[in-house]
Amino acid sequence: MQKGKASADELIALILQGIEEVKGQDIRLLDLRELENTVCDYFVICNGTSNTQVNAIVGSVQKTVSKAIQDKPWHVEGSENAEWILMDYVNVVVHVFQKHIREFYDIEGLWGDAKITVLEGNL
Template identity: 80%
Template sequence: MQNRKNNADELIALILQGIEEVKGQHINLLDLRDIENTVCDYFIVCNGTSNTHVNAIVGSIQKIVSKAIQDKPWHIEGEANAEWVLLDYINVVVHVFQKQIREFYDIEGLWGDAKFTTIESSINN
């Protein structure tokens, strides 16, 4: 069990690095482990300023994770219109939104029982 947590911690750190490298905005980490019947352990939610920016964030995440730990998403959805792209790394699911789509779907609000961490970016948004 500890190994799984260490792997998740490393994956999360790499995903956050990928988001920050291309100036992804408003990054939140939702810890879902204490909630029953969840599909994964963590959500990472962020947004970009356009479909080009959303695709850049997704590409950066994939490149950094693949290079560091040779892992790739089990499933990806939403790349075609790049308003909401979901990267499923099994235990960690990443949601990259355009701002207005993020506000409309309010993932953080839907998962209000999750432990919620706002990631302070080292890069000025």
């Protein structure tokens, strides 16, 4: 696979694999393609139980994606306090939250018109 040539579906599958590898919780995929004025096509949202786990999820996603398709996020934000880390893969943006921060910002509520898929069965 050439660098940066992975399909969105392949990238999402790798991101999900990275999240599940370190037991990220409450994983959701928001499909934003039908909405106007969006900055990307998909959000992947999940949460961890501590800043340590949030950092572990981000590290696992980066490692999984990099190893499989030699791609890395265009931008990563929020690593300092690890309450909400955003990983920007251009068409796919990953949000990794601590649970209480996720509840406070309610990204799913803000993007309520998006098609939301719940991707985790081990609650």
